[in-house]
Amino acid sequence: MVKKRVVPCLQVRSGRAVREVKFEGLDDPGDPKAVLLAFQAHGADEVYLDQFAGPEDDIGLFVSVLESVREELAIPMTVGAASTVDEAESWFMAGADRVSVQFDPPEGRDLLTRLVAVHGTERVVAKVSGGSAAKVVAAEAERLGAGEILLVLANGDGRDVVSPVCHAVRVPVATLGATESPQAMLAAFEAGAAAALAATVFADQVVTVADIKRRLVSLGADVRPPNDL
């Protein structure tokens, strides 16, 4: 059966990581390419790049980061969250394997539908906010063709939020926002999540994806071993 995925997530703004990582071995812990390749070397199953940009930011710079990373990254790269078809196209061309769409606002539904028609269900991820409506919203995203639900959790959200969404859809559910520790990831997996994204843990603590995976393995999670590459 398919392994549970551990997916480090990096926010990028103006060609730099929004927050530097703390683990050792990097000359520049704010260089997105260096950080993402380190995630790969540590056994990440996929990387998720989050464009964190205001209107004044250079969008072209983000695309050039994607192109540069793609040349050396030998694992999947998901990029989000696209706000227009053109933006998603530019990310796909630059080397994104999948693109996420903020699904909650009405315009997100239109964008998702249009991207699925061209690129296929498996290439499009719907980012859905947790909360009481998450189950219904996730089912709607699946109906419109999303190939995965990225469920954004609030601090403290756990099985009670993840499990109903996983039961409401047949597509994989990934979690973001409250799965920053091996224990929280395991709880999400046990509630039915296929993947857990972690972002702030790498900026807050001296920890690697390999550390997280080793702990997950010891807890009995069915993940790809960190030394598989």
Next chain:
Amino acid sequence: MSRRVAVVRTGRAGSASLLAALRRCGAEPFFPENPGEVEATTFLALCGAGPFGQAMAALETAGFVEPLRTRIEYDRPTIAIGLGMHLLFETCGTLGGIAAVPGEVGQLPSPHIGWNAVEGEDATLPEGLAYFCHCMATLTEPDGWLASWADHGGPIVAAVQRGTVLGSQFHPELSGGYGERILRTWLMEWASW
């Protein structure tokens, strides 16, 4: 020795990863411009993204369907990945494919996304963990081809191989060291068979 590899794209997503992986293996990817090149070039990779019908229409418009079928018939080194592998089969629902491999492709009950074990008793591919990302699949070993398998709530075909032609449901270009070994083997060893 650097090997030139013709890359036939049928959609806009996904090809950057394959081009980069081929370059990391020391190959020089290029986009073929005419049907003659598709038929005769030594190495060819077929990749794709999006709906099956849209991809077949793109191949038909370019005049690439017949040359692809011919090169596979003559066992020229060809790798078809993801949707590219689906296109090799005879049918997908009511749609016709290249028909270089007997059999059909159908919809899975749920998308198969992530790392899964590639296994097979008779297959020539090494066993290992590979990255899959698809909603359609084929479930039976085609006559005359060796199949590798993966488990997605039941067995699905992970790859089909005959000589130097490999159809890969998983993405070697996204499967880390395991995928790179497969691409290098295809480029360096099988070609000398």
